[in-house]
Amino acid sequence: MERVYHPEPFDDDRVEVTGPEAHHLTRVRRVAPGEGVELFNGLGDVVRGRVDRSDRHRVEILIQCRIAPRPEPSAQIALATAVPKGDRFDWLIEKATELGVHRVIPLRTQRSVVDPRTTKLDRLRRLVIEACKQSGRDRLLHIEPMLSWPDLLATYTEGVRLIAHPGGEAIGRCGTIATVILAIGPEGGFSDEEVEQGQELGWKTINLGPNILRIETAGLAASAALLALNLS
Known part of the structure; x- marks a missing residue:
């Protein structure tokens, strides 16, 4: 149908x-x-x-x-992610919608190289609709306006806040989480200064394994892992 x-x-x-x-x-x-x-x-x-x-x-x-609408995942994930080059952000948005990510926040960091225009974000919202139609999801993934790293830290001051960064705790130890904001850095990762800023405000670092992942791979892998923890 x-x-x-x-x-x-x-x-x-x-x-x-x-x-x-x-x-x-x-x-x-x-x-x-x-x-x-x-x-x-x-x-x-x-x-x-x-x-x-x-x-x-x-x-x-x-x-x-x-x-009756189809159920949403029990964990609400806000994925704050640096924007990859080319059409890789399109792919990230499409797959995040299919997975059940609650919202995506484009993130500007010290090493960011892509700053999407408002027109691109509007086009991506149309992509969310198409992904919902294909996957059977009944609630739209929300794409928020872009935030800088300092603004993200100032906006999200409570709850579970995670930074994907080498040397952090294994993501499998996060356990069941009702709501979480997950930060993914750009190519080259977050700077040491940015990580320290987050940790001073209560953000926890997590690692995604031994290999270096692209932005979109890291965001989707981490989201899928957190969602799976809430299924067990």
Whole structure:
């Protein structure tokens, strides 16, 4: 069944879908009147219905029933990560959405070389929608505005806060965690000064094994490990 993103409450028995979602339904997927669809609003509300009328710019869907949203991971992970070069950030966002990461915070550090523009972040939010449609996730991953390392430290002052850094504690020792913010540095890693700043404010360093990982690999591997700990 085709999944459709509709960022509005499902208050009526009829929904009108326009814009990119209508184009995708009618021109790409060729969904015709009478066919069933599933709609989600990214906030956990999910309904099923059938296409009543459509053209290339608009699709009217008659809601037939509400369904329970799929459960989210028990651990809420905020992934604060330096931005990798090229399209590797796209891949990170897509896979973080599939895994169930709660939100991503682009991070500017002393050694950062990529500073994405607002237009790129807006495009990435569209990528989140597509990843949710593909994976069956009913709540959108949130992409926050970029923060510098000092601003991140000033913003997140409580709870479990982790820095991926060689020599830190094994990530498997973190145990069950309800909420966590996980910081991933740029190519070359965090500077010693940045790590010390974090540790002085209660951040704990964790290591991700003996090999040097790319930014996106480190972020996803650490997120997956933390989520797995909460499944055991």
